[in-house]
Amino acid sequence: MTTSSQTTIDDKVQRIWTLVALVPAGKVVSYGQLADLAGLPGRARLAGRALKLASASQNLPWHRVVNSQGKISFAKGCQQYQTQLNKLQDEGVVVVSGRIKLTEFQWQPDIGELLALPF
DNA sequence: GTCGTGACATGCG
DNA sequence: ACGCATGCCACGA
Numbered sequence: 001m002t003t004s005s006q007t008t009i010d011d012k013v014q015r016i017w018t019l020v021a022l023v024p025a026g027k028v029v030s031y032g033q034l035a036d037l038a039g040l041p042g043r044a045r046l047a048g049r050a051l052k053l054a055s056a057s058q059n060l061p062w063h064r065v066v067n068s069q070g071k072i073s074f075a076k077g078c079q080q081y082q083t084q085l086n087k088l089q090d091e092g093v094v095v096v097s098g099r100i101k102l103t104e105f106q107w108q109p110d111i112g113e114l115l116a117l118p119f
Numbered sequence: 120g121t122c123g124t125g126a127c128a129t130g131c132g
Numbered sequence: 133a134c135g136c137a138t139g140c141c142a143c144g145a
Contacts, residue, residue, distance in 0.1 A: 032127065041138075042140055044127035045127050048126040049126080049142070049143090057135070066126095068128055073126045084136065
């Protein structure tokens, strides 16, 4: 087949990065949500991997990604945890007992934004 | 090829 | 609310 379009791991990671870049300040998104939006249901861990692989030069707002419970997925107290927490609070995201109220701060992508995506 | 690990999610008790 | 099991699957040892 000359027209086969195989989606490699890199393509998927690329999609996650593209989506994260769309999240506005003051809002958060969950790993699972990113995977879903990328057309990869059930692949939340891949979203996490994508962020780990991302380089600082990409300037991704990775701190806006939390788990489905609205909590930061780093060990409480570690350096990364603190950095993420600080950035979120700087943006106005309210964190109570290490938790964020998703009903209030979870990002709801715009239809047009999704249609404009390359996938 | 098998196994353990992981920036996850969900269901059950 | 919390821990534990299971599902998921890429990666490295």
